[in-house]
Amino acid sequence: MSTYKHEFQRHKTREVQVGGVAIGGDNPIRVQSMTTPDTNLVEETIAQILRLEEAGCEIVRVTVPKAEDAAVLGEIKRRIHIPLICDIHFDYKMALIALDHPVDKIRINPGNIGGNDRYRQVIRKCKDKGVPMRIGVNAGSLEREMAMKYGFPCPPAMVDSALRYIEIAESEGFYDIIVSLKSSDVIMAVEAYRLYAKQANYPTHIGITEAGKAPYAVTKSACGLAPILLDGIGDTIRISLLGDPVPEIAAAFDILQATQRRVRRPELISCPTCGRLDIDLEAIIAQMEKRLEGRTTPVKVSILGCVVNGPGEAREADLGIAAGKGKGVIFKRGEIIRHVLESEMVDALIEEIDKWEIEERANGNLPKEKSVDNGKSRVRLPVLK
Numbered sequence: 001m002s003t004y005k006h007e008f009q010r011h012k013t014r015e016v017q018v019g020g021v022a023i024g025g026d027n028p029i030r031v032q033s034m035t036t037p038d039t040n041l042v043e044e045t046i047a048q049i050l051r052l053e054e055a056g057c058e059i060v061r062v063t064v065p066k067a068e069d070a071a072v073l074g075e076i077k078r079r080i081h082i083p084l085i086c087d088i089h090f091d092y093k094m095a096l097i098a099l100d101h102p103v104d105k106i107r108i109n110p111g112n113i114g115g116n117d118r119y120r121q122v123i124r125k126c127k128d129k130g131v132p133m134r135i136g137v138n139a140g141s142l143e144r145e146m147a148m149k150y151g152f153p154c155p156p157a158m159v160d161s162a163l164r165y166i167e168i169a170e171s172e173g174f175y176d177i178i179v180s181l182k183s184s185d186v187i188m189a190v191e192a193y194r195l196y197a198k199q200a201n202y203p204t205h206i207g208i209t210e211a212g213k214a215p216y217a218v219t220k221s222a223c224g225l226a227p228i229l230l231d232g233i234g235d236t237i238r239i240s241l242l243g244d245p246v247p248e249i250a251a252a253f254d255i256l257q258a259t260q261r262r263v264r265r266p267e268l269i270s271c272p273t274c275g276r277l278d279i280d281l282e283a284i285i286a287q288m289e290k291r292l293e294g295r296t297t298p299v300k301v302s303i304l305g306c307v308v309n310g311p312g313e314a315r316e317a318d319l320g321i322a323a324g325k326g327k328g329v330i331f332k333r334g335e336i337i338r339h340v341l342e343s344e345m346v347d348a349l350i351e352e353i354d355k356w357e358i359e360e361r362a363n364g365n366l367p368k369e370k371s372v373d374n375g376k377s378r379v380r381l382p383v384l385k
Contacts, residue, residue, distance in 0.1 A: 008230075013202060023236055025203075029261055039069035069094075099125045105131060130176075133176065181193055194228070267300045301318065301353065330349070
């Protein structure tokens with residue numbers, strides 16, 4: 001009996017290089033965030049970026065509303081280890097100034113920088129500098145023309161806006177484009193990305209904008225992004241949280257893990273606490289989490305502590321244990337492989353995970369690992385397509 005495997009069809013997109021990170025195509029969905037200090041507060045900005053890097057952030061965005069913000073971009077870029085994106089709103093001149101510095105991408109909303117002539121100036125300079133652009137369409141700031149055409153913000157208006165700006169960029173011979181279609185409305189965002197994916201093949205940055213404060217904001221983001229991800233849409237992701245951006249990274253990777261779009265660590269499945277529980281499941285899970293910390297083995301381990309659902313659900317994982325009254329049975333691919341006492345369960349499961357990983361790698365069933373250098377340590381991350 002083999003574990004059921006989902007087959008995902010990913011929305012096929014072009015590949016765009018952002019610094020040394022490839023976006024789109026068959027590349028992993030990249031996790032990004034945005035800094036909160038004024039960008040010209042160099043030490044604060046860099047310190048926050050380094051904390052984001054440590055959490056696993058792969059691309060970072062800073063806002064550049066003033067000349068003094070643009071002036072420090074080179075210093076920031078020199079001292080960080082991930083691609084640097086400049087966020088531009090309203091003043092197209094700030095985009096042009098920022099492009100005179102060593103940046104890896106520009107993010108603009110063409111609808112709020114003062115017209116197509118100014119948008120074309122930014123496109124031409126991006127093309128000249130070899131810097132990609134994210135076209136950021138936001139339901140809350142659609143240009144007047146789209147508002148008049150559709151009467152109110154809606155998915156067709158957002159996609160129509162994005163396609164128009166893509167056409168303008170293409171008319172300038174510029175194709176290094178990433179597109180976002182953000183809304184604070186979950187349903188609007190899902191429908192917009194789905195509609196876009198039927199009409200264009202430029203990579204997408206996905207997120208639910210202005211999601212608010214955790215934990216609700218994480219739940220809201222998961223509700224909006226899961227349908228998009230499960231449809232195979234999305235090439236970069238941000239979870240927008242109020243306050244410190246570092247927790248955004250764990251939230252993003254959790255959502256990618258849960259949707260099986262980017263599995264970077266073991267997944268532990270456990271039953272809820274109820275009157276049927278016959279072992280100290282909380283203690284076992286705590287020990288397993290500690291033993292597996294930092295490990296990238298993409299194995300699904302089910303630990304069930306009763307005889308009602310345990311045997312059936314344990315069979316559905318790569319490895320599983322069904323336990324009760326101080327002892328249990330370990331399953332591998334649906335077959336019983338050993339009997340263990342409660343006191344032996346953690347050691348036994350770790351031993352079986354080690355064996356599973358060796359076997360899966362020998363059979364070519366696990367992805368190759370990519371070494372990511374954050375400037376402080378070497379982190380081994382599995383690359384899943």
